[in-house]
Amino acid sequence: MDATAIDHLNLRVPADGPEEAVEFYGDRLGFTIEGMDRYEADEKPFFDVRLAPAHVLHLWPTEEFEPPSGNGFNHVAILIDDEVATVERQLDEAGVTIENRHDSPLGATGRAPAVYVEDPFGYRIELKATIEE
Structure with a gap:
């Protein structure tokens, strides 16, 4: 089996969380929100956060939502095509609190x-620079 990339990741959010999700992922982080019209029309049970041309987060609003705990889910790492200082500035301008910074965490593409930020539902998001400072 030859995998080439992760296509999507499913994250559950509270049933009343779509507006917060759009505000955080769309307005604050600047990702495109897709499929909201189909979700709102009950044509599909989730909507998408477009991270890159071939990568999305499927956000599934559900009444059974439970925030992630320290015993299971840890974080989603997203490669950002910029220097970390620029990412930090953009987050500050958007009012997003940076929980932590690491100078060289190891990931699939190296160090x-x-x-690290937290979304409104308790998911930890790693925004990893791809351009060295």
Whole structure:
């Protein structure tokens, strides 16, 4: 089996969380929100956060939502085509609190600076720079 990339990741969010999700992922982080019209029309049970041309987060609003705990889910790492200082500035301007910064965490593409934020539902998001400072 020859995998080439992760196509999507499913994250559950609270049933009343779509507006917060759009505000955080769309307005604050600047990702494109897709499929909201189909979700709102009950044509599909989730909507998407477009991370890159071939990569999305499927956000599944559900009444059974439970925030991630320290015993299971840890974080999603997203490669950002920029320097970490630029990412930090953009997050500050968007009012997003940086929980932590690591200068060289190891990931699939090697080591690079990264910052960690938390979404409104308790998911930890690693924003990993792809351009060295």
